[in-house]
Amino acid sequence: MADTIFTKIINKQVPADIVYEDEFCLAIKDINPQAPVHLLLIPKKPIAMLSTAKPEDQALLGHLLLAAGKIARELKVDGAFRVVINNGKDGGQAVFHVHIHILAGRPFRWPPG
Numbered sequence: 001m002a003d004t005i006f007t008k009i010i011n012k013q014v015p016a017d018i019v020y021e022d023e024f025c026l027a028i029k030d031i032n033p034q035a036p037v038h039l040l041l042i043p044k045k046p047i048a049m050l051s052t053a054k055p056e057d058q059a060l061l062g063h064l065l066l067a068a069g070k071i072a073r074e075l076k077v078d079g080a081f082r083v084v085i086n087n088g089k090d091g092g093q094a095v096f097h098v099h100i101h102i103l104a105g106r107p108f109r110w111p112p113g
Contacts, residue, residue: 006042006097020071024063027071027102036105037077041068047098050087068102077104084112 008014009028019039020027030038043060047053053061065083072078081104086092 004046004095004097006040006095006099007046010042010044020067020074022067024060025067027067030101034101035082035103037075037081037103039071039102041071041100041102043098048096049093050085050098053098064100068100071102072104075104080104080108082108082112 005014009016009018010026017029018026019029020041024045025041025043027039027041030040041064043064045057045060047057047060050061068083069078072081081102084101084103085098086094086101
């Protein structure tokens with residue numbers, strides 16, 4: 001997989017506003033926020049799309065969801081937040097390195113898109 005902007009952020013080659021980091025992932029503030037809280041939770045292991053994840057990625061993907069909950073608790077938005085994973089160009093994915101959007105701070109409606 002070719003390096004993406006996220007790989008460069010993970011490798012500290014490109015600056016970003018990092019709000020959380022552990023050995024498996026990091027969370028940054030989205031540069032085009034769609035809510036008062038809009039973070040991108042990015043695994044350090046590059047996976048192009050959720051649909052291309054392998055069985056060996058199961059623990060990492062679970063870790064990301066637990067990290068999203070931890071981040072929401074730390075930001076005191078755990079009572080109401082949304083997580084979004086876009087998959088593929090037509091699914092709204094712009095950077096082909098799996099990432100979870102964590103959105104909070106405003107009401108959300110259904111359906112989302």
